[in-house]
Amino acid sequence: MTLQTSLDDDAAWQAVLARDRHFDGRFVTGVLSTGIYCRPSCPARHPARANVRFFVDGAAARAAGLRACRRCLPDDVARDERAVLDAIAAIRGSDxxxxxxxxxxxxxxxxxxxQRLFTRNTGLSPAAYARALRSERAHTALSAADRVTDAVYDAGYSGPSRFYAAMKGRTGMEPSVWRRGGEGxxxxWAVMPCSLGDLLVAVTAKGVCRLSFNETAADLAKRFPNATLHAATAGTSDMFNRALAGVEAPATAAQVPIDVRGTAFQELVWKALSAIPPGETRSYAQIAASIGRPKAVRAVGSACGANQVAVLIPCHRAMRTDGTLGGYAYxxxxKSALLDKERKA
Known part of the structure; x- marks a missing residue:
């Protein structure tokens, strides 16, 4: 039984050559000359292409007379994924x-x-994942509660001091202001010409909170109705120049500070997107698998759509499973031009 998924043999072979961990668990590589099968990411020397066949899983490879590689242990992939998913369930179910x-x-x-396994699959350590989850609950609690104190305990914090310490760095504003939709x-902001059109950049004291193509100050006002908006001044020009450089030279985008807020799931997706090397792409299914939520493919797409800072969080690197571009807000x-720019760089 050879590979019977939407991934064809040529794409599978490219994943093997790249030793791409994102494909581990999607298929195994059978090496007929040695009689073994491996993970796509196996660190062993690559076999000749003529000696390779691809199988949907270890069982199919064993049925063809192959045995598991003792170096990459391909049959442990399912166990690794189960361990991460069980840990996520335990974290989400614990107060x-x-x-x-x-x-x-x-x-x-x-x-x-x-710790290494969890971090590799989700982009966060177990402790960081738990903190992100608690922050998500705090966001929900702040939106529903009449008082911040009520939200503190509803979100699972032991007291106000722990809540304020945890939220200060993430929100960029006092929690009570956050509850009022960013008031204060x-x-x-500035609109600057770039190689891809007009670039709207909006910044707070912490970093870029909005980066988009072909939008205006009126569009920005709709997104931040309770904030005070000012056209850019000389004192803020450095941040705008850095944002523009991040678009024109993608390798510098990760160095631009951002001030965005998302749910725990959204931030997991955004971190996974940022881990994709410039010029490369991943499918929504691959991204979902990498954060330990393999069934949340549509939710990954929604998280990409919720991204407020184009390029700085590179949602343009997310593709459909069939290799087509999929959607893009701009x-x-x-989207195609951004990928071409990255590949040429």
């Missing part, structure tokens, strides 16, 4: 922080190995 040792014991791995924020011409 108290769970120790790394407890999560590792549940998985059967050592704490150090489990000061945002400087049009497929700009």
């Amino acid at each position: 108290e922080p769970l120790a790394l040792a407890a999560l590792a014991t549940q998985s059967g791995y050592s704490p150090a190995h489990f 924020m000061t945002i400087h 049009g497929l011409d700009i």
